[in-house]
Structures are given as structure tokens and as C-alpha cells.
Amino acid sequence: MAAVTVSLQRRLRQKALMLMVAIFLVVVLLSVFFIDTLTQAAKQKNLALKHQVVEQAFNAYLARAEDEMKFIGQDLSSSDSIAGRELDLLFSHHEVLFFGGLDFFYIEWANGNYSMDPRARLFTKADFKTVIGAGLLNRWASVKTEDGATLLVLKTKLLSEEQDSTGFLYGFISLNDNLTLANELLDSAVVSAVRIYDVSHNRVLLEEHKAGVDLSANSLRSSLPLISPIQDNLQLDVIEANSISSAIFTNALPLILSVGVALLVFYFLLVRQMKVLIFQPIETVVYKQEEELIPYIELQPIQRQSRQLMAEIEAKDKRFLLLSDSVHSAVIFCNEVAEVELVNVEARHIFPNSVKARTLFDFMPITSHRSIQDALKGNIGITFDLTLTELGRIYQWHAYTFRNESDYRGLLLVGKDITQETSLTWQLEQLSPLSSLIERKVDTDAILNELSYLSQLPSHIESSHLKGWITLLLSVLDGIGQQDQDVSYLPLGDVFRQESDCVMAAMGIEATRALVDCSVETGSKVVAVGVHFRGLVRTLLMMVMSNDMAERRLSIRFNSDMELEIIAMNDMAFRPLFFWMIKMLSESLGGHKKTLQNNALQLNIMMDVNEAGEDALSLQANQVIAWIANDYPYACVVTEALQRFGLKVEEYASTDSFFTQSNVLTKFDAVLIGCDKDVQSQIDMTLALKLKHKRDHLPIIWLNSQTPSQIDDSVYTLQGCFFDYNLYQVLLKACEEDGISIANHNEQEVCWVMVGGSRVTKAIWYNELEQCTIATQWLSDLADYDLVLSYQPNAIIVLLEPQSSAVILAAQTAFPNVRFYSVQKWPDMPDNVILFDLVSPNSGEQIRFFTQDVMQHNTNSRSNE
Numbered sequence: 001m002a003a004v005t006v007s008l009q010r011r012l013r014q015k016a017l018m019l020m021v022a023i024f025l026v027v028v029l030l031s032v033f034f035i036d037t038l039t040q041a042a043k044q045k046n047l048a049l050k051h052q053v054v055e056q057a058f059n060a061y062l063a064r065a066e067d068e069m070k071f072i073g074q075d076l077s078s079s080d081s082i083a084g085r086e087l088d089l090l091f092s093h094h095e096v097l098f099f100g101g102l103d104f105f106y107i108e109w110a111n112g113n114y115s116m117d118p119r120a121r122l123f124t125k126a127d128f129k130t131v132i133g134a135g136l137l138n139r140w141a142s143v144k145t146e147d148g149a150t151l152l153v154l155k156t157k158l159l160s161e162e163q164d165s166t167g168f169l170y171g172f173i174s175l176n177d178n179l180t181l182a183n184e185l186l187d188s189a190v191v192s193a194v195r196i197y198d199v200s201h202n203r204v205l206l207e208e209h210k211a212g213v214d215l216s217a218n219s220l221r222s223s224l225p226l227i228s229p230i231q232d233n234l235q236l237d238v239i240e241a242n243s244i245s246s247a248i249f250t251n252a253l254p255l256i257l258s259v260g261v262a263l264l265v266f267y268f269l270l271v272r273q274m275k276v277l278i279f280q281p282i283e284t285v286v287y288k289q290e291e292e293l294i295p296y297i298e299l300q301p302i303q304r305q306s307r308q309l310m311a312e313i314e315a316k317d318k319r320f321l322l323l324s325d326s327v328h329s330a331v332i333f334c335n336e337v338a339e340v341e342l343v344n345v346e347a348r349h350i351f352p353n354s355v356k357a358r359t360l361f362d363f364m365p366i367t368s369h370r371s372i373q374d375a376l377k378g379n380i381g382i383t384f385d386l387t388l389t390e391l392g393r394i395y396q397w398h399a400y401t402f403r404n405e406s407d408y409r410g411l412l413l414v415g416k417d418i419t420q421e422t423s424l425t426w427q428l429e430q431l432s433p434l435s436s437l438i439e440r441k442v443d444t445d446a447i448l449n450e451l452s453y454l455s456q457l458p459s460h461i462e463s464s465h466l467k468g469w470i471t472l473l474l475s476v477l478d479g480i481g482q483q484d485q486d487v488s489y490l491p492l493g494d495v496f497r498q499e500s501d502c503v504m505a506a507m508g509i510e511a512t513r514a515l516v517d518c519s520v521e522t523g524s525k526v527v528a529v530g531v532h533f534r535g536l537v538r539t540l541l542m543m544v545m546s547n548d549m550a551e552r553r554l555s556i557r558f559n560s561d562m563e564l565e566i567i568a569m570n571d572m573a574f575r576p577l578f579f580w581m582i583k584m585l586s587e588s589l590g591g592h593k594k595t596l597q598n599n600a601l602q603l604n605i606m607m608d609v610n611e612a613g614e615d616a617l618s619l620q621a622n623q624v625i626a627w628i629a630n631d632y633p634y635a636c637v638v639t640e641a642l643q644r645f646g647l648k649v650e651e652y653a654s655t656d657s658f659f660t661q662s663n664v665l666t667k668f669d670a671v672l673i674g675c676d677k678d679v680q681s682q683i684d685m686t687l688a689l690k691l692k693h694k695r696d697h698l699p700i701i702w703l704n705s706q707t708p709s710q711i712d713d714s715v716y717t718l719q720g721c722f723f724d725y726n727l728y729q730v731l732l733k734a735c736e737e738d739g740i741s742i743a744n745h746n747e748q749e750v751c752w753v754m755v756g757g758s759r760v761t762k763a764i765w766y767n768e769l770e771q772c773t774i775a776t777q778w779l780s781d782l783a784d785y786d787l788v789l790s791y792q793p794n795a796i797i798v799l800l801e802p803q804s805s806a807v808i809l810a811a812q813t814a815f816p817n818v819r820f821y822s823v824q825k826w827p828d829m830p831d832n833v834i835l836f837d838l839v840s841p842n843s844g845e846q847i848r849f850f851t852q853d854v855m856q857h858n859t860n861s862r863s864n865e
Contacts, residue, residue, distance in 0.1 A: 009279050013271055020267045027259045031252045043220055043240070050189035051222040051238045057188035058196075058236070059228050061181055062140060062152075062173075065101030066229075069156055069171040072105060076169070077159055103174045106132060107158070109167040123174040124149035132170050140230040142175075142198055142205055150175040150205050152230065175206045182208035192219070195237035196226060209239070330395065330415035334360050336408040338376060347415065350388060350395065360413075368397070370563070370592065370604060375399035375411055379594075386415070393419045446577040453575060468506030472542055473577075479535035480584050487530045489610045492564075493523020493725030495537060496556065500720035503541045510705040514544045515637075516723035517555040520645070523725025525558065528608035536585040536603075541721075543570040543578055543601070559604070566603045573599065617732050623669040624648040625731070626740075628658050630681055632674025633705060634722075641724050642672075645731070655685040656759065659766055659778065667741050670699040670734040679708055681759075686715060688763055689740060699734040750858065751792040752776045757800035761842065765800070768847040785811045793817050796858060799833065802826035808833060819861070821854055 104117035106128055116128060124131070126145035134143040135155035143151050152173040158166045173181070175196070185194045186208065193209030219241050226236035330347035334340050338359040348354055353363040360372055371384040382399040395415040404410040450473070454466065496518055504510075527533075544554045547570050555567040572578045582601065586593050591605035625647050629635035642649045650668070652658040671689070675682040686700055696714040703718050711717055716734045720726060752774050754765060762778065769776050777788055782803050789795060793815050799822040808820060808830050820833040823842065829835070836853065838846050 009275065012274060012278075016267060016270055016274070020263045024260055024263050027263075028252075028256050031255050031259075032249070035252050040220075044222070047191075047220050047222040047238060047240055048224075050191055050240070051224055051236065053189035054185050054191065054194055054238050055224075055226060055228070055236055057184050058181075058226070061101050061184060062229055063101075065171060065173055066154065068102045069105070069154060069169060072171075073156055073158055073169050076107070077161060077166070101173065102171045103178070104172050106170040106172065107167060108132065108170065110165060120172070123172070123176070124151070132168075135168075135170055140228070142201070142230065142232050142234075144201075144203065148176075150203075152205075178206070181206070186210055189238070191238050192241045193237075193239040195239070197235040197237065199233045199235050201232065205234070328417065330413075332360070332413040332415075334411050334413075335404065336376065336410065338372065338411070341410075350391065350393075350415070360411075367606065371397075371399065372411070372413075374594075375401060376409065378409065385418075393417055394422050446580050450575060450577040462508065465506075465508045468508065469542075469546075472503060472506050472538060476535045476539050476581055476585075479531040480581065480588075482531055485530075487528045487608075489526050490529050491523060491725075492525050492527050492556070492607075493518055493520075493723070493729070495527075495529050495534065496523070496541075496723070497720040497726050497729075499534060499537045500541055503538060503545060504720065505707065507542075507545060509545055514541065514547075514552045514554055514721055516721045516726075517553060517557075518723040518725050519557070520725050520728045522557050523723070523728075525607075526610040527564075528610070532585050532588045536582070536589065539578060539581050539585065540566060540568045540601075540603075543572050544568050547571050562606050562609055564603075564605045564607045566605070567596070568601045568603075570599070570601060619645055619647060619728070619731060619735065621646045622648070623735060624650065624667065626650050626652065626658065626668045626671045627674070628652045628655055628672065628685070629674045630654055631676040631678050632703060633676060635674060638672070638674065638703065638722070638727070641727055644724065645728060647731075655681050656762065656778070658685070659688070659762070667739045668699075669739045670701060670731060670737075671740055672701045672703055672731075674703045675708075676705045679704075682708075683710075683712070684759070684763065686712060688767070690714075693740065697737055698740060699737040701730055701734050750775075751795045753788055753792065753795050753797045754778045755782055755797060755799050755801075755803060756780065761800055764842060764844065765847060768844050769851070772848070772851050774851065782807045782811060786814065789815045789818060795819075796821065796854060798823070798854075802829075805830050819858060823850070 103123060104119040106117065106120065107115035109115070114128075120128070124145045125147050126149065131143055131145060131151070131153070132155070134141055135153045137155050137157065140152050140154050143153055145151065152175065154171045156169045156171070158169050160166050175181070182194070186192075194206070195204065195208075196206040197203075198205050219239055221240075222238045223235060226234040228234060328346070330350050331342070331344040332340065332347050332354070333342040338361060340354060340357060340360060343351075343354045351357075351363045357363045361369055364372065365386060368384055368386060371382050375382040378401060380401070384397050386395050386397060387393075388395065394417070396418045397413055397415045400412040400414070402410050402412060454469070496516060500514075500516065504513075540554060544552050549569060549571050551569050553567075553569045555565075557565055559565050570578075582593060582603070586603055586605065589605050591603050593601060593603050596602055625642055627635075627638060627642060627649055629638075629651065630653075632638070639649060639651060655673075673682050673685060682702060682704075686698075686702075689698055689700065690696055698714070700715045701718065702708070702711075702715055703722070708717075716730050718726060718730050752769065754762070754769075754776055756779075757765065766776070766778075777792075779785070779788065782797075785807070789811065794817045795815075797811075797818055797820050799820065801824070802822075805828050809832070812818060812820070812830075812832050820830075822829065822833050822835050823838040824840070825835055825837060834857070836850050838850060
């Protein structure tokens with residue numbers, strides 16, 4: 001797991017920024033707290049002033065009520081009212097009573113009578129004799145009645161004009177739902193709520209608040225004694241809603257901005273000083289090798305250690321350069337992307353362009369590129385030889401991989417001059433020619449191993465196949481012992497076609513046994529072919545075709561203009577003879593081999609390609625190919641190959657479907673007939689097409705999984721294994737012939753639908769009806785009659801064998817213009833079927849007579865209608 005790296009400078013900046021943010025938040029909170037505290041103190045002072053205003057408003061209300069009491073007393077003293085009519089006199093001055101401070105009054109006369117304001121019963125139902133007992137002379141007093149009414153009562157003496165006492169006048173102010181008093185108190189100082197509390201009797205006299213004001217949250221309260229003419233000890237509470245106002249933040253905003261700007265400037269200054277005082281000296285130690293020690297005590301040990309390490313590295317580099325120049329070898333170092341890092345003197349002498357080159361591939365010969373790439377991938381034991389003609393030397397190179405200081409894979413190339421050794425070897429070979437031949441002799445253990453394997457094969461394997469296998473082995477071994485001198489230039493695809501045909505014939509296996517992947521482009525390359533290359537191809541085909549694995553594939557392609565890559569799937573891990581043959585043949589061709597992860601064998605060979613070959617013919621995109629699969633395996637592979645060629649493909653499941661299926665096409669450029677076991681079907685179709693077109697040479701191609709015992713010389717056959725190039729070449733030859741024309745059924749007025757019949761019967765009828773230019777469609781039965789009769793409602797249906805009566809009647813009902821004819825009788829045959837009893841097997845003469853009678857009968861029936 002890779003270590004996680006952290007930037008110390010960035011981390012310190014982050015910590016400093018966090019500290020500045022924390023200080024900023026603390027300053028902001030303290031500023032808001034102090035401003036809010038000052039604001040609350042100011043509000044408390046303001047609320048105390050409002051408390052006085054409310055108190056004055058309450059006393060003014062009581063004074064107004066006292067004035068009203070005086071007016072009532074004077075009015076009663078100065079008038080000569082009739083006894084019992086005092087209230088009428090008083091209410092005649094309604095403007096005073098209705099707009100005064102009293103809610104109602106009560107008069108107690110000296111003679112024991114009383115007069116009660118009729119409004120009194122609006123406020124309480126209690127007995128007033130008990131209520132007036134709480135009244136004090138010329139003093140306001142609070143009283144709470146039995147029915148819960150809270151009243152303020154004032155008692156005054158009534159005097160006549162002679163100053164004699166005539167009774168007492170009681171004035172009452174109701175504190176329950178007194179909206180007038182409540183509004184005056186609330187509006188006088190613009191407060192949210194007021195509350196008058198009787199401390200002496202521990203009860204609330206008045207409590208009112210403005211509508212729509214929520215006092216459950218934060219609020220300000222002023223509770224002071226109420227100085228009033230009321231006898232009791234009262235307390236006045238003034239409450240005002242207190243919400244967090246944006247004015248607090250508005251007032252604090254200048255201070256917050258000032259502090260923020262100051263801290264931001266301080267942060268940047270701090271970061272700058274940290275970089276100058278801490279990190280720049282560290283960078284000086286790491287990146288700049290100064291002679292003098294830096295004046296920082298903490299960093300001087302690091303600088304001394306860095307100087308010591310650099311001195312040791314420089315000393316090792318000098319020793320290594322001296323060592324690389326002193327050895328008699330060419331040494332080249334490169335990194336993981338092949339960039340040159342070091343080239344010693346001898347390597348520069350061999351490759352003068354290496355001084356200006358960026359990578360190995362810029363100056364190393366192309367023949368060494370594959371080996372260098374394998375070494376860079378991590379493969380071990382990579383060696384290759386380079387012949388330098390201009391220097392007259394031969395160098396043998398060894399590639400070694402290592403891990404460099406960045407923990408990436410580097411590459412060391414060591415080239416040793418083996419010119420003298422090679423020259424001596426050549427001289428020895430001239431003196432002793434047999435020495436080189438000894439190397440080509442096969443190991444006896446490998447021969448014995450292969451013979452032992454063959455002896456253990458199952459008994460059902462035919463001796464001819466085993467003989468063919470041994471013959472192939474001997475031919476390959478014989479080719480290894482020969483000198484590869486006779487070279488001919490052939491298309492690569494022809495070589496694989498010839499060798500696969502040879503291996504198939506010798507082993508007696510199917511053409512579909514192995515899947516050969518050779519494109520048209522690859523197969524068209526004209527290459528130099530000798531006995532060793534043919535032996536190599538033959539060996540690879542033997543390995544693939546005898547493979548018991550699920551996938552038997554041989555892939556051939558060019559990686560470049562000259563490098564041929566062959567990949568063969570095989571299970572020859574315990575048969576060393578084949579690997580010895582592959583080794584000998586590939587080395588003689590200058591190729592390289594390796595085993596892939598799936599045990600497939602990969603060969604890379606530099607081929608001699610003839611670029612001046614003739615331009616090959618090509619198929620046209622508008623050409624149409626009929627592909628009749630029959631029982632040929634892997635029919636989809638053939639279809640995909642034809643589509644890759646850009647051809648129009650018409651697929652048919654069998655020969656019957658080709659003759660009976662309706663076609664809109666009028667001509668096929670070639671007909672490809674597949675076959676596995678049913679060879680007779682292939683022969684019959686070829687014969688039928690020849691008879692129809694009255695010529696032997698038709699563009700017919702036989703595609704057999706096994707080589708047929710009898711091959712028609714007039715048709716084209718696919719020799720060897722099936723692959724793109726092989727099929728393409730045989731199609732080119734076939735398309736040179738005139739195409740096969742198909743009758744256009746849509747031009748006929750009446751279509752004949754032929755139902756049932758054996759293959760032989762269908763072939764006889766098909767030929768005779770074609771000579772009569774009658775358009776036909778062929779059905780195995782009448783189950784899907786609607787698919788055909790929907791387009792041919794006037795068709796003539798000929799029953800070559802019995803059919804279901806229910807289906808015939810249903811078809812007649814659905815298509816009343818259809819005519820049914822039968823060539824044989826069967827029980828329960830419907831009446832709408834016209835019988836022509838023909839002798840089986842049907843001859844051509846019978847069919848012609850039947851055709852004439854049916855056409856005449858149909859003409860008469862149509863004319864009668």
C-alpha cells in the first residue's frame with residue numbers, strides 16, 4: 001500500500017487558517033454579546049420610564065372616575081328631584097355617565113333606601129350590601145365578589161345644600177375585561193402587556209396584553225409598586241416583547257468587518273513569514289547545494305547529512321561510470337518507458353545516434369524491438385544477437401530488468417562482442433560440417449515418448465490415420481534435416497490451404513476440426529516459402545487438429561509489414577517431440593516463440609514479403625451469394641465470413657428451401673452448398689441446377705466438412721480448412737462464371753402451390769413445371785396456408801400427398817377462389833378437391849398431361865364465372 005504524503009506547508013496554513021477563523025468567531029460572538037447586553041440595559045431603562053407612564057395613565061383614569069363621582073354628588077345635592085326619580089335625573093346627563101371613568105354607581109340614602117345603577121348587573125350578580133361594606137370613604141379599595149368579579153370601589157358622602165348628610169355614593173370600576181382601561185394602559189406607553197397585582201390579598205386585579213403578541217418567548221418585564229390612591233398594596237408589571245433585532249447585527253457589522261479584515265491581513269502576513277522563515281530554508285537544504293551552512297541551528301544537521309549523501313552518490317556514479325567504460329561490453333540503461341538514461345563509451349561507438357536519441361527504439365535495429373518490449377514487460381532470460389555490418393561486428397545482447405530509485409521497472413542492456421567466437425564457430429563448422437547436423441538430430445527420448453503416446457491411443461482409431469500421422473512426422477523431420485535453399489514466393493493463404501489439405505488427407509479428419517483465422521489481407525501477402533516454413537505450418541496444423549481442448553484455433557496475422565505472428569491452441573505439453581520440431585524450425589527461420597497464459601504457443605517470424613506481387617482481383621459489393629447450409633456445422637461462421645466480404649447473402653436451411661422458398665431476387669452470382677454427411681443432397685441439387693440451366697459449368701461451390709469421395713470436376717470445392725482467404729479465393733473463381741438466374745414468380749398471373757411430396761417427387765415436379773414456365777411455391781403441409789394464399793388468392797393448390805380435410809375446408813372458406821387438385825385419393829377427401837389419379841412414381845409425361853388438364857380446367861372455370 002502506497003504511503004500517504006502530506007504537505008507540511010499546506011497543513012500549517014490550514015491550521016493557521018483554522019486558528020484565525022476561531023478567533024474571528026470568538027470576537028464576533030463577544031461583540032454581539034456585549035452589544036446585546038448594552039441594548040438590553042437600554043431597553044430596561046426605557047421600560048422603567050414606560051412603567052411610570054402606565055402608572056400615570058392608571059391614576060389619570062382613577063382621577064377621571066373621581067371627577068365623575070363629584071359630578072354625580074353635586075347633581076344630586078343641587079336638584080330637587082322626586083324620591084325614586086334620582087336615576088332618571090342622573091341619566092339625563094348621559095354624556096357624562098357614558099364617557100366617564102365609572103362603570104356603574106350605587107346610592108345608599110340616609111333613610112335606608114338605595115338607588116342602584118342598572119348597569120351594575122352587567123358586571124356582577126352579587127349582593128351589593130356585602131360589596132359596599134368593603135368601600136372606604138374617599139379612598140379606592142379593591143373587592144372581589146362571590147361570582148369572581150374584580151371591582152374598584154370609591155365611597156363618598158352625599159350632602160344637601162344645607163350641608164346635611166343625605167347618604168353615601170359608591171362608584172365602581174370593573175377590572176374584568178375593561179377594554180377602555182386596558183387600551184389606555186397599553187397605548188399610553190406602547191407596551192405589550194400590563195398586570196396589576198394585589199400584594200396584600202395575593203391576587204391579580206388586572207392583566208391585559210395586546211392581541212397577536214407572543215409573550216412565551218423572550219420578553220422584558222418591569223415590576224414596581226403602583227403608587228395610586230388605592231388603599232391596598234399594589235404592584236404594576238409592565239411587559240414588552242423582546243425579539244432579537246437585526247439592529248444588533250447592523251451595529252456590530254462594522255466591528256465584525258474590521259476584525260475580519262485585520263485577521264485576514266494577519267493571516268497572510270503569518271503565512272508569508274512562515275514561508276520565508278521556515279520553508280525557504282528547508283528548500284535551500286533540499287534543492288540548493290550551497291557551500292556555506294545556513295544560519296539555522298535546527299536545519300544544519302539536515303544540510304550536513306544531505307551533503308554527505310550527495311557526495312557518496314557522486315562518488316558511486318563516478319565509480320560506476322569508470323566501471324562501465326572499463327568493461328569490454330556495451331552498456332545501456334533505460335527507464336520503464338525505454339528512455340535512455342546512460343550509454344557507455346562502447347555503446348556510443350556502436351550507436352552514434354544514441355547521443356541525440358530519446359528512447360532505445362530511436363537507434364536500436366527493428367529486429368531487436370520485440371525483445372526489448374518483452375524485457376520491459378518483465379520477461380526474464382531475453383537475449384538477442386545483432387550483426388553490425390558497418391562495423392563488421394556481432395554483438396550478443398542480454399536484457400536485465402531491475403527496480404530503479406522511483407520503484408519503476410528499468411532495463412539494462414549488456415552487449416558483448418562475439419565476433420571472434422562466431423568466426424571460430426563458422427570455421428569449425430567448415431572443418432567439421434557434421435557438427436551442425438548433429439544439433440538437428442532429434443532426441444531419441446522425444447521419439448520414444450511420441451511412439452509411446454501413439455501406442456496408447458484408443459483401438460477405434462484407424463490404422464490409415466495413424467499411418468498418415470507418422471508420415472506427416474517423418475516429412476517434417478526430413479525437412480528439418482534439409483538446407484532451406486529452394487525458396488518460392490506464394491501467397492501466405494495458399495500455403496496454409498495446401499498444408500491443411502495435406503494434414504486433413506493424412507489424418508482423415510474434418511475440415512471443421514480446426515478453426516483457422518486468416519484474413520483476406522493476411523493471406524494475400526506474397527512471402528518467401530521454403531521447406532522449413534512449410535514444415536512449421538504443417539507441425540502447427542497437426543498440433544491444433546489433434547488438440548482435445550474445446551477451442552482448436554490457429555490465428556495468423558501480420559503485426560507489421562514483415563513480422564508474422566502465429567498463435568496455436570494446443571495440448572502438447574507432454575509431447576516434447578513437437579516442441580523440439582517447433583524450436584528447430586523457428587530458429588532456422590529467425591523466429592521467436594513463447595507460451596501464453598492459456599498455454600497457447602505464439603511464434604513471431606520476420607518474413608520476406610514480396611511487395612511487387614500482382615494486384616489480386618476482388619469481389620464486388622453488389623454480388624449476391626446463395627448459402628445453402630444443409631447439415632454443415634458452424635454455418636454461422638460461413639455467413640459471418642460472407643458478410644465480412646461485403647456480399648449480399650441469401651441463407652437457406654436446405655436444398656428444399658432453396659427450390660421452394662419464394663425469392664424476389666432474379667440472379668445469384670454464386671451458390672455455396674454446404675455438406676457434412678448428406679452428400680447425396682449436395683449432388684442432387686447440383687444436378688438439378690445443371691439440368692435447369694442446361695450447362696455444366698455453373699458458379700457452384702461445394703463446402704464439405706470432409707473431403708468427398710467423388711468430386712464433380714465442373715464445380716468448385718474448398719480445399720483444406722475453412723478460413724476467410726480460402727473462401728475468398730474460391731468465390732473469385734466461381735464468380736467468373738455466369739450467374740444462376742431464378743424465375744421471377746411475381747410476373748405470373750396464377751401461382752401453383754405444391755404441397756407435400758418426397759424429395760425425389762419434388763425434384764421431378766420442379767423440373768417439369770419449370771419447363772412449362774409455371775411459377776411455383778412449395779409447402780411441406782397446409783398448416784401455414786394463410787401466409788402464402790394471402791398474396792396468391794387465385795392460386796392452384798396441388799396436393800402431392802394427403803392433407804387434413806379440416807385444414808382444406810378452412811383454406812377454401814378463407815380463400816374461395818383457390819382451386820384444389822390431388823394426384824392421389826385418400827379416405828374422407830373433401831368434395832372441393834379435384835382428383836387426378838396419377839400412377840406413382842410420377843413420370844414427366846404424366847405431369848405434362850396433368851398440367852395441361854389443370855390449366856384448361858382452370859381457364860374454363862374462370863370463364864364460367
